[in-house]
Amino acid sequence: MQNKSTDVLVLGAGIVGLSAALKLQERGRDVVLVDRAQAGAATSFGNAGLIERSTVFPYAFPRDLKTLFAYALGRRTAAHYHWRALPALLPWIWRYWQHSSPALYPQAIAGALPLIEHSWSEHQPLIAAAGIQDLVNERGWIKVFRTQESADQSLAMAEQSRHYGVQAHALTAAQMWALEPAVKTGVLGAVHYPDARQIQDPQALSTAYLKLFEQRGGRLVQGDARTLQAQAQSWSVQTDEGLLHATQAVLALGPWGEDMARQLGYHLPMGRKRGYHMHFQASAPALKHTIVDVENGYAIAPMRQGLRLTTGAEFALRDAPATPVQLERIEPMARSLTALGERVDTQPWLGSRPCTADMLPLVGSAPRHPGLWFSFGHAHHGLTQAASSGRLLAELMCGETPYIDPRPYRVERFSA
Numbered sequence: 001m002q003n004k005s006t007d008v009l010v011l012g013a014g015i016v017g018l019s020a021a022l023k024l025q026e027r028g029r030d031v032v033l034v035d036r037a038q039a040g041a042a043t044s045f046g047n048a049g050l051i052e053r054s055t056v057f058p059y060a061f062p063r064d065l066k067t068l069f070a071y072a073l074g075r076r077t078a079a080h081y082h083w084r085a086l087p088a089l090l091p092w093i094w095r096y097w098q099h100s101s102p103a104l105y106p107q108a109i110a111g112a113l114p115l116i117e118h119s120w121s122e123h124q125p126l127i128a129a130a131g132i133q134d135l136v137n138e139r140g141w142i143k144v145f146r147t148q149e150s151a152d153q154s155l156a157m158a159e160q161s162r163h164y165g166v167q168a169h170a171l172t173a174a175q176m177w178a179l180e181p182a183v184k185t186g187v188l189g190a191v192h193y194p195d196a197r198q199i200q201d202p203q204a205l206s207t208a209y210l211k212l213f214e215q216r217g218g219r220l221v222q223g224d225a226r227t228l229q230a231q232a233q234s235w236s237v238q239t240d241e242g243l244l245h246a247t248q249a250v251l252a253l254g255p256w257g258e259d260m261a262r263q264l265g266y267h268l269p270m271g272r273k274r275g276y277h278m279h280f281q282a283s284a285p286a287l288k289h290t291i292v293d294v295e296n297g298y299a300i301a302p303m304r305q306g307l308r309l310t311t312g313a314e315f316a317l318r319d320a321p322a323t324p325v326q327l328e329r330i331e332p333m334a335r336s337l338t339a340l341g342e343r344v345d346t347q348p349w350l351g352s353r354p355c356t357a358d359m360l361p362l363v364g365s366a367p368r369h370p371g372l373w374f375s376f377g378h379a380h381h382g383l384t385q386a387a388s389s390g391r392l393l394a395e396l397m398c399g400e401t402p403y404i405d406p407r408p409y410r411v412e413r414f415s416a
């Protein structure tokens with residue numbers, strides 16, 4: 001390697017780290033990305049690809065007894081638990097439950113909103129500069145419902161979303177089939193959210209962002225973030241190319257960020273909601289939109305690799321063996337919704353959404369470590385918020401006036 005020192009080390013080359021690195025470069029910073037694996041190969045590899053300008057309501061923990069019992073008894077496919085993991089997860093779940101209360105939940109909505117509102121406008125210039133507009137499906141996504149109870153809830157949520165400037169079109173079943181002929185019968189109605197964009201190959205997005213970063217003079221180096229050390233006025237990390245120094249370092253380690261923060265003495269109320277995907281061969285008529293089956297808690301996204309079926313949340317330890325029971329249960333449901341061909345992948349993909357108790361990411365300086373910054377905990381919307389939170393982080397690190405209020409994302413809200 002040419003230089004043993006740089007301005008900024010970004011630890012973690014998932015979509016969050018890559019986006020932050022690009023936004024820092026735009027401000028003239030010399031940046032090196034450090035990852036133990038390839039760019040975008042962890043959580044950012046396997047999501048549903050939605051840049052979710054339409055979802056302004058973070059995923060709250062259910063508080064009504066009917067839903068809680070249904071989950072506890074395994075009657076809903078949207079969530080699955082490893083019972084033996086619950087004691088370890090309980091401190092996080094307890095605080096998550098508290099932050100989901102009618103008193104506190106509005107803070108989560110207000111906090112997430114600026115990152116959602118700017119999600120596409122911050123990704124779009126990067127996508128244009130990377131020359132990958134063909135990866136973007138601009139049709140939005142469709143939430144389908146099969147029961148009157150679900151219809152009432154979905155239409156009420158659509159109405160609330162409109163108050164936040166989101167387009168949400170209620171569709172009868174006939175209107176839905178006119179828009180999306182690939183959905184089979186058995187649907188009562190739907191809501192179309194046209195503002196969202198869908199990336200038809202999230203890994204290709206990460207690869208293209210990395211290429212753009214390298215074209216602009218950045219480089220990705222293999223290394224282990226756990227070797228991060230504070231030096232006098234700088235940070236160092238051990239890489240394949242030797243010890244690398246920088247005046248500033250960013251932890252963009254997704255579901256591993258909490259471990260690294262704990263190593264530095266920050267105890268954060270965080271957990272991971274694991275999720276699975278499987279690709280299926282597509283058949284005619286081709287699915288044009290991502291479809292969310294709201295009663296059963298899964299999405300089907302048209303991808304370059306085929307139709308990607310993604311699951312809801314699994315509450316388990318991050319590194320516990322895979323238990324893709326949700327995938328097994330939703331596959332027949334998804335087959336009744338649209339034509340799925342043969343399975344394409346030999347094994348289900350498994351990833352972990354990094355989730356804070358208050359449903360907001362950590363984007364800001366580490367209170368007790370000058371020059372160290374956090375950017376992780378983006379939960380269900382890390383692809384969505386990667387570029388908008390990356391811009392915020394870059395502005396804060398460069399001493400600029402932030403374009404949105406940074407206070408909801410400060411590390412101090414959990415750990416001073």
Ligand SMILES: Cc1cc2nc3c(=O)[nH]c(=O)nc-3n(C[C@H](O)[C@H](O)[C@H](O)COP(=O)(O)OP(=O)(O)OC[C@H]3O[C@@H](n4cnc5c(N)ncnc54)[C@H](O)[C@@H]3O)c2cc1C
Pocket residue numbers: 011012013014015016017034035036037038039040041042043044045046047048049050051052223224225226252253254255256274275276277310311351352353354375376377378379380381382383384385
């Ligand atoms: C099933 C599923 C569907 C989803 N759908 C969507 C969606 O449609 N839209 C959306 O916005 N979000 C979605 N998400 C969430 C989204 O994928 C994540 O929030 C996002 O990918 C997190 O990105 P990240 O860069 O923070 O983490 P990651 O992509 O996990 O990146 C972290 C990086 O850190 C590296 N790393 C970890 N430890 C070390 C170490 N010790 N040393 C060096 N490197 C290390 C890893 O190798 C990795 O590259 C979904 C998630 C799942 C599971």
